[in-house]
Amino acid sequence: MVGGGGEQQQQEGALQRHVMALIVGHLRENNLNQAAIAVSNATMTPLHTEVPPNKLLDLVRKGLSGERDESAKMAVPLASLDKGGGGGGGTTLAGYGPVPIIPKTLLDFSAGNQGTPKSFAKxxxxxxxxxxxxxxxxxxxxxxxxxxxxxxxxxxxxxxxxxxxxxxxxxxxxxxxxxxxxxxxxxxxxxxxxxxxxxxxxxxxxxxxxxxxxxxxxxxxxxxxxxxxxxxxxxxxxxxxxxxxxxxxxxxxxxxxxxxxxxxxxxxxxxxxxxxxxxxxxxxxxxxxxxxxxxxxxxxxxxxxxxxxxxxxxxxxxxxxxxxxxxxxxxxxxxxxxxxxxxxxxxxxxxxxxxxxxxxxxxxxxxxxxxxxxxxxxxxxxxxxxxxxxxxxxxxxxxxxxxxxxxxxxxxxxxxxxxxxxxxxxxxxxxxxxxxxxxxxxxxxxxxxxxxxxx
The missing domain is CATH 2.130.10.10 (YVTN repeat-like/Quinoprotein amine dehydrogenase)
Known part of the structure; x- marks a missing residue:
């Protein structure tokens, strides 16, 4: 029991340190250096810990999206599009479908990496x-x-x-x-x-x-x-x-x-x-x-x-x-x-x-x-x-x-x-x-x- 509780405390401590590092990194990214120093000193978080750009915003956005998904499960679903509505018919369009994965294009404008112009399809x-x-x-x-x-x-x-x-x-x-x-x-x-x-x-x-x-x-x-x-x-x-x-x-x-x-x-x-x-x-x-x-x-x-x-x-x-x-x-x-x-x-x-x-x-x-x-x-x-x-x-x-x-x-x-x-x-x-x-x-x-x- 003691060992299990200690392990949980360690996990929570590691999570808190990670969150603080994300906060400090976010403040630095946005040139809020004084606030970043204050949080760093108060939480003993290294000031120059490297974190992925916009990582904190991405996590918050995903969390908010998850909360909305949970709320949607308990809410009355939106009415679907009926046949004959507005001149269209036969298709249900309540919400959106999955967004396909689009291949990423590397926009590298450094010399020698721009290559030959591509052909635009008819x-x-x-x-x-x-x-x-x-x-x-x-x-x-x-x-x-x-x-x-x-x-x-x-x-x-x-x-x-x-x-x-x-x-x-x-x-x-x-x-x-x-x-x-x-x-x-x-x-x-x-x-x-x-x-x-x-x-x-x-x-x-x-x-x-x-x-x-x-x-x-x-x-x-x-x-x-x-x-x-x-x-x-x-x-x-x-x-x-x-x-x-x-x-x-x-x-x-x-x-x-x-x-x-x-x-x-x-x-x-x-x-x-x-x-x-x-x-x-x-x-x-x-x-x-x-x-x-x-x-x-x-x-x-x-x-x-x-x-x-x-x-x-x-x-x-x-x-x-x-x-x-x-x-x-x-x-x-x-x-x-x-x-x-x-x-x-x-x-x-x-x-x-x-x-x-x-x-x-x-x-x-x-x-x-x-x-x-x-x-x-x-x-x-x-x-x-x-x-x-x-x-x-x-x-x-x-x-x-x-x-x-x-x-x-x-x-x-x-x-x-x-x-x-x-x-x-x-x-x-x-x-x-x-x-x-x-x-x-x-x-x-x-x-x-x-x-x-x-x-």
Whole structure:
């Protein structure tokens, strides 16, 4: 008995020492050196113990996810999507499926490691639906099974990707009934939709709009057309993003500071260190890093800013990232080492998160007017963006910076938005011509749709 109790105490002591080392390491990573020294001295933890980057945040995130899973077992499950709901039918979509394992691409930009430009596969394009006004934005679900689009007509359409694939099958295949990929349509905003995001675990879609609201839609309920919850902001909501744990969300607005909301209480938090933020313009886009430890903003003043996900302090301001032109998009790589940005100076650039230095420049696409996005493909081997002057989709090899493909967008007028699937070789373009076009890697030539060229 005594031996067993002593062994348990030893295990608990070792666990406490490990936790303290993680805390000290986390404080040092975030340049909170005085706090790290205080904890180190108080707990007799070595100050320079090496721990994996963001390890503490990863463990906390997994723990919170486990708590939510336990709570979900005791909760009433969300209603599944019924047949006939919103024009779709026959498929149950309560929550998300497993996210496939995507091969990791090593983004090594050191001399001699960039190699020869890769070939971008040919893609088929298909018009899958249209709004009653300009299609302004799109977002895929975490598992890639769904994609939502938002419009100036204030509506949101939710598509089932598998049904889009069925629409794009080669000619000659007969279907038992018409395929309707739009499975939900939501109407609850008063002004145009600016951005969308899916909850990381639950069947909830949020939208940010010019009517100063963020709205929550439960797409598991087939009869739902209106929001189940509403956040009333004080400004035009330009961009929205869920924290990876789902408990918080960020809003980029006409206010120069990101608005952080607690999803449970709707309480709004702002950074208390405004003098360190170098603020200067409305926020066009906000996106979290993969583990939520950081978030990035692209602003109308041309700057890209990186913020601490815990303290909400601006830890790095890349002022003039796009000169005096607007920075229109910014997003982290999966390993959180780099940020990809796009601006109305017609430039696409990759930045090192740790130093803020420019790593790579991707020239050759003109986009001086629209709120354009530059995005990675699902493996991060390629970067995609649009060229307004030529009405084309442009593709670069991420490592070499070479253009490897450019092809007509098939829209009437240049696309306003491009969003790539997180799980496969497919993407969506939204146009001023109101249309939504779905692109997928070509399997067989259908003979009546454009294929992209590849070098």
């Amino acid at each position: 893609h088929d394009s298909r018009h899958v639906s249209e709004h009653k006004n300009i299609a302004r934005c799109a977002r895929f679900s975490p598992d890639g099974r769904l994609v939502a689009t938002g419009s100036a007509d204030t509506s949101i359409k939710l598509f089932e990707v598998e049904k889009v694939r069925q629409m794009m099958m080669p000619d000659g295949i007969v279907h038992d009934s018409p395929i309707r990929p739009v499975i939900r349509t939501f109407y609850d905003h008063m002004q145009p939709i600016n951005d969308l995001d899916f909850h990381p675990q639950m069947s909830i879609l949020i939208s940010g709009a010019k009517d100063h609201t963020i709205k929550f839609f439960d797409f598991a309920k087939s009869a739902a057309r209106r929001a189940i919850r509403v956040i009333q902001d004080t400004h035009n909501v330009r961009s929205v993003a869920f924290h990876p744990c789902g408990d918080y969300l960020l809003a980029g607005t006409d206010h120069p500071i990101p608005h952080l909301y607690d999803v449970s209480t709707f309480q709004c938090y702002l950074s208390s260190s405004l003098q360190d933020s170098h603020v200067g313009g409305s926020i066009n886009q906000v996106r979290y890093s993969a583990n939520g430890g950081m978030y990035v903003t692209a602003s109308k003043d041309g700057a890209v800013r990186i913020w601490d996900g815990l303290t909400s302090h601006c830890v790095r301001a890349i002022t003039g990232a796009h000169g005096s032109a607007e920075a229109t998009s910014a997003a982290f790589t999966k390993d959180q080492r780099y940020v990809l940005s796009c601006g109305k100076d017609s430039q696409v650039r990759l930045w090192d998160v740790g130093s803020g230095r420019l790593v790579k420049h991707y020239p050759g696409a003109q986009h001086p007017q629209m709120r354009c996005q530059a995005v990675f493909n699902h493996t991060e081997e390629f970067i995609l963006c649009t060229d307004e002057s030529q009405n084309e989709v442009v593709v670069w090899d991420t490592l070499t910076g070479d253009i490897v493909s450019r092809f007509p967008s098939n829209h009437v007028g240049a696309p306003r938005w491009l969003e790539h699937s997180p799980t496969e070789s497919s993407f969506v373009t939204c146009g001023s011509d109101r249309s939504i076009r779905f692109w997928r890697e070509a399997v067989k030539s259908s003979g009546n749709e454009h294929h992209s060229s590849s070098f």
